[in-house]
Every structure is written in C-alpha cells, then in structure tokens.
Amino acid sequence: MITIIVEVVGEFGLTVSEKTETLLMRAKDKPTTTSQPAPPPPLTIEAAGQKYAQTTEFRYLGGLVNEHGDLTREINYRSRGAWACLRRYGRELFDRPQAPFRLKIRLLQAEAMEALLYGCMTWSPLSGHYQTLRSIHHRLLLRVIGYKRKKDTYRQLSYAQTLKRVEFQSVEATIRQRRLLFAGALARQPDGRLPKRLMLGELAGGEKRRRG
DSSP, rough: HEEEEEHHHHHHHHOOOOOEEEEEEEOOOOSSSSSOOOOOOOOOETTTTEEEESSEEEEEHHHHTTTEEEEEEEEHHHHHHHHHHHHTIIIIIITTTOOOOOHHHHHHIIIIIISTTTTGGGGOOHHHHHHHHHHHHHHHHHHTTTTTOOOOOOOOOOOOHHHHTOOOOOOOHHHHHHHHHHHHHHTOTTTTHHHHHHHHHHOOOOOOOOOO
C-alpha cells in the first residue's frame, strides 16, 4: 500500500519525506462476538528501504490528527493553551484592577482566542464540541472581566450577557465565519491547485454511500 502511495504522489511531483518515521493507523471495528479473537500478526510497512512505526495519533502543523477524527482531545489541548496565555500575563495585566479593560480584551482576542481556535477553519464540530467551546470561552471572559459570583447565590453572568459586555461575537459565529473565509479562499484558487482539487474533487470510480 505504501508503495502505491509513493507512486501516486510522484505523479503530482511530490515525494514522501525521508524524515517521516510514523504512519497513522485507523482503528479496526470492534468484534461483535464476545470471544476474544487471536491477535493479528504485527504489520510491517516499508518503503524505499525505510520501515515506518505505527501510531493512532500525531501532531501535524500544530493540530492533532487521530484515528477517530474526534475533536474532543484537540479542543482540550487548545483550551490548555488559551489558559496558559492568561496565566502568562496574569500578574502584569489580568490581575491588576487598574489595568485598561480594553487592553485585556484585545490581548484575550489576539492570543488566547487564537490559541483556542487555531485551525478551526478545517474543523467539523458537532453540537457537543460547540457546547464545550462555548463553556471555555465563557470562563475565559469571566476571568478577564474579573466577575465574581455573589455570596450565597448560584446565579452567574450568562454567556450572552458576557458577550454583550465585552462586545464579542460568540465562538460559534467565529468558527463559522472562519470556515466560510477558508472556503472562499479555496474557491478563488485556480482549478489546477492541489488544495482545491482535494476539496472539491470526486473519485473517478466507486459508488457514493447513500444516507437513510
């Protein structure tokens, strides 16, 4: 299989990097029977005299690629990066009541939100992912504006009220906007460009899977 990949990418004028040492392997479907099948023999992949290790996930250009294509781990990783930004500037800016409020908001937008939504134009979020991102964004905004819940009450400033106070758009609107901008950039490319061919092309053979 890897030999076929090398031949195909060669037709496009590309080569398989010699620095590549690991290949992503898709997880097999779970067996329907309760009996434990015999473990399969180890798979050895070799091309151009080089053997490749196998993994279920890896990082590429700052993004996490995994066998299931799930965004949950990627969002959790991005969340840690956003909170690290707030901690990095906490003592000098965010924890100082006399610091300019607009400066706090601009830094949150320029660094923390960019760390949280890096590469979001290629995501395909589900409703659960949007809910997680909305919760993270809400807590980041509450941290920046210095909101504290009143004593003996569970009432908290809502997400909509927080967005109105800082004059931000929601995280869902930001992601959809960036995805539209990315799609527009691809549509304006010449037809011969490889990204556009991969995005809008179709397989020459086979059948489409019907839904329903």
